[in-house]
Amino acid sequence: MKQYDKRLAAPYLVWMALFTVIPLLIVCYYALTDGEGHLTLANLVSVSGYGSVFARSLLLAMIATVICLVIAFPVGYFLSRLRVNKQRIMQMLVMLPMWMNFLLRTYAWMGLLSINGPINTLLGLFGLGPFNMLNTAGAVVLGMVYNYVPYMILPLYTSMTKIDQSIVEAAQDLGANTTQTLFRVLIPMSVPGICTGITMVFVPAVSTFVISRMLGGGSNLLIGDLIEMQFLGNSYNLNVGSAMSLVLMIIVLLCMSFTSSFDEDEMEGVS
Amino acid sequence: MKRLFAFLSALVLAAACTGTALAAEPIQVTDDISVSGDYDWTRFAGQNITLNVYNWGEYISSGSDGSVDVVAAFEELTGIHVNYTTFDSNESMYAKLKSGAASYDVIIPSDYMVAKMIDEEMLLPLNYDNIPNFALIDEQYRNPDYDPENAYTVPYMLCTTGIIYNTTMVDQAPTSWADLWDEQYAGNILMFNNSRDAYAIAAFKEGKSVNPATTDEVDEVMEQLKTQKPLVQAYVMDEIFDKMIGGEAAIGVYYSGDAITMIGDNPDLAWVFPEEGSVLSVDCMCIPATSQNQEAAEMFINFMCEVDVGTANAEYIGYTTPSTAVWEQLDDELKYSEIAYPSEEIAAKEQVFTALSEEVNSELDVKWSEMKSYDEGGSGYLFLLLLLAMVVLACFNIWRKMRRKVRNMY
The missing domain is CATH 3.40.190.10 (Periplasmic binding protein-like II)
Known part of the structure; x- marks a missing residue:
């Protein structure tokens, strides 16, 4: 690269400094001070009282991420094996739900899962139910999976298009059965896609508040709801809210460092 | 003429x-x-x-x-x-x-x-x-x-707060706020998703003022909301329209004016001013x-x-x-x-919200978040598990880095 190319990055660097770095510092400042601006650790200590909410958010987000991965892996693989023009159509179909407003999609599930909703009515025809599906943790996970699964499929598909079909054939020629091909060839080679996918699903899922509010009925509280309550809701407390988001950020960072180190490791093996 | x-x-x-x-x-x-x-x-x-x-x-x-x-x-x-x-x-x-x-x-x-x-x-x-x-x-x-x-x-x-209920889903019409703590309605109750109105309900039930004077009073009344939580289907605001009209829940609490709208859409619904009194808000x-x-x-x-x-x-x-x-x-x-225009007898029992002292207000906020995040199953152990998982994760990461370093030396 020539020297002047670097300068082209300046606009984004300025943007990042203004809208990412400085806000981050402000969050840190709020998290570590009280209402009058004195330094204190009280906010961070009070966050520990909400441990169960943090645990629930992480647990639900992890479950949603795993389900997304399990659903998306075969989809990504078969997508990448299609003819190019068919790939385009299928890719569009995967993205199609994302064109609809996020809120609307979640709201639709609210109607579908309700006690008098279509699903329970259908089950009722066979003499089953009605089941109480709305306002449960399961509904929240469902909402996460439904909303974020395209973010898992797309990176997986992209990384899998780079796997040459001949490699799979070679593995089979050398006597690998389906399971072996999957675990020794396909999965290791799509690790970069898996890691991106996990990040793109897990991070928004762990901090969501709309899904839990609409499908969780306000009693399956997640960290996102808790933070929203501090900034926009009943408990107006910027300092505690900032402390919460700081803790969340650290937890996410830890999780991400895990997946990314995995990424580097595996790539060494492959290349 | x-x-x-x-x-x-x-x-x-x-x-x-x-x-x-x-x-x-x-x-x-x-x-x-x-x-x-x-x-x-x-x-x-x-x-x-x-x-x-x-x-x-x-x-x-x-x-x-x-x-x-x-x-x-x-x-x-x-x-x-x-x-x-x-x-x-x-x-x-x-x-x-x-x-x-x-x-x-x-x-x-x-x-x-x-x-x-x-x-x-x-x-x-x-x-x-x-x-x-x-x-x-x-x-x-x-x-x-x-x-x-x-x-x-x-x-x-x-408007006034009160109870709206679905006549086809309850055996006996509710008459008081205390009915919202009745086990038979478990999973069929919709509560306010805002601290002041929800607090007022518990305060009425306990015979306390809707405007608490001390933090101890707040703690005591909020404890009631905590015991109610397992029975509550959802904490809602305007979402209640869809839910009550669609027959999703048997009992809800909301504002009188909105109740008229809901009853207009679903004639099975009925309204009651609880006997303990209600909140008049302007x-x-x-x-x-x-x-x-x-x-x-x-x-x-x-x-x-x-x-x-x-x-x-x-x-x-x-x-x-x-x-x-x-x-x-x-x-x-x-x-x-x-x-919309209740009798004088009902109006006499109405209470009005006033501003709370800062101390009481923040106590109410904290207790409200606490109540909302409270899990009756006791997921305290989950937090310990989480902490443990985090430590293990961190150690694992460090171990990986070290291993890579060692490997790179060769």
């Missing part, structure tokens, strides 16, 4: 003459709305003024279902552009204003929030000369506790201190107090109007509705 007729027509003529002498002809804005001709409505026309109005959701006659579009009528009359946005709780409105993220010219918060905002100097004192229609507001709603000198507010609508039109268009904002407030406009709003949203002149124009069904 003929003479009587002549006399009457003379009387009418005389009345008309004196009428025009005192007041200009009313201005007809739309088919349903005519406003006082005494007021200079058009003084801001063509000046390209935009008013930012911030109101509760579903809280104005909006033009849907064949109602009058009040905001459009105001724009047509005055030439002022209105940017109308909505909020879903006093607290979110307060947070938005406090953050300074947006500037509003007219806001419609409830009484206790008004008191808090006056306290924090977030409201402008109104110039009542620009709001002559304030004279239409009934005497009993002037100089209220939340604004003792009546310098900041004009009451918009009133939503007021105010002007935030950051407003740049005070006079135009006052014009909007004056417009909202016009009898025709008040009637259109009261009929659309079903809330209780603070003006007898408006009440007289309502159609009979609403006019004599027990829900």
Whole structure:
């Protein structure tokens, strides 16, 4: 690269400094001070009282991420094996739900899962139910999976298009059965896609508040709801809210460092 | 007979003459709305003024279902552009204003929030000369506790909290707030998703004031909400419309005016004023201190107090109007509705929110978040598990890095 190319990055660097770095510092400042601006650790200590909410958010987000991965892996693989023009159509179909407003999609599930909703009515025809599906943790996970699964499929598909079909054939020629091909060839080679996918699903899922509010009925509280309550809701407390988001950020960072180190490791093996 | 007729027509003529002498002809804005001709409505026309109005959701006659579009009528009359946005709780409105993220010219918060905002100097004192229609507001709603000198507010609508229930889903009609703690309704109860109203319910049940004086009192009453939590299906605000109308829950708590709307959509629903009493709240039109268009904002407030406009709003949203002149124009069904205009016996038991001391307020907030995040299954162990997982993860990461370093040495 020539020297002047670097300068082209300046606009984004300025943007990042203004809208990412400085806000981050402000969050840190709020998290570590009280209402009058004195330094204190009280906010961070009070966050520990909400441990169960943090645990629930992480647990639900992890479950949603795993389900997304399990659903998306075969989809990504078969997508990448299609003819190019068919790939385009299928890719569009995967993205199609994302064109609809996020809120609307979640709201639709609210109607579908309700006690008098279509699903329970259908089950009722066979003499089953009605089941109480709305306002449960399961509904929240469902909402996460439904909303974020395209973010898992797309990176997986992209990384899998780079796997040459001949490699799979070679593995089979050398006597690998389906399971072996999957675990020794396909999965290791799509690790970069898996890691991106996990990040793109897990991070928004762990901090969501709309899904839990609409499908969780306000009693399956997640960290996102808790933070929203501090900034926009009943408990107006910027300092505690900032402390919460700081803790969340650290937890996410830890999780991400895990997946990314995995990424580097595996790539060494492959290349 | 003929003479009587002549006399009457003379009387009418005389009345008309004196009428025009005192007041200009009313201005007809739309088919349903005519406003006082005494007021200079058009003084801001063509000046390209935009008013930012911030109101509760579903809280104005909006033009849907064949109602009058009040905001459009105001724009047509005055030439002022209105940017109308909505909020879903006093607290979110307060947070938005406090953050300074947006500037509003007219806001419609409830009484206790008004008191808090006056306290924090977030409201402008109104110039009542620009709001002559304030004279239409009934005497009993002037100089209220939340604004003792009546310098900041004009009451918009009133409502009472109570219980709405589905007659097909309960064996016996609920009569008191305590019924919301009844095991037989487990999973069938909808509660308020805001701390003040939810607190008030528990306070009524315990026979306490809805305006706690000490933090100990808050702790005690909030404990009740915690015990109720396993029975609650969901904590909702306006989501209750869909849920009650669709028969999703047997019992809900909400505001009287909205109950009228819900009953209109689903005749199986019924309303009851709980025997312990209920909360009367007054939503007021105010002007935030950051407003740049005070006079135009006052014009909007004056417009909202016009009898025709008040009637259109009261009929659309079903809330209780603070003006007898408006009440007289309502159609009979609403006019004599027990829900909107409860009997004196019920009204005597009503309590009003006042602003809480800062200490009590923050205790209420903390306890509310705590109650909401409380898990009766006791997921305390989950947190320990989480901590352990994090430590293991961190160690694992470090171990990997070390291993890689060692490997790279060769």
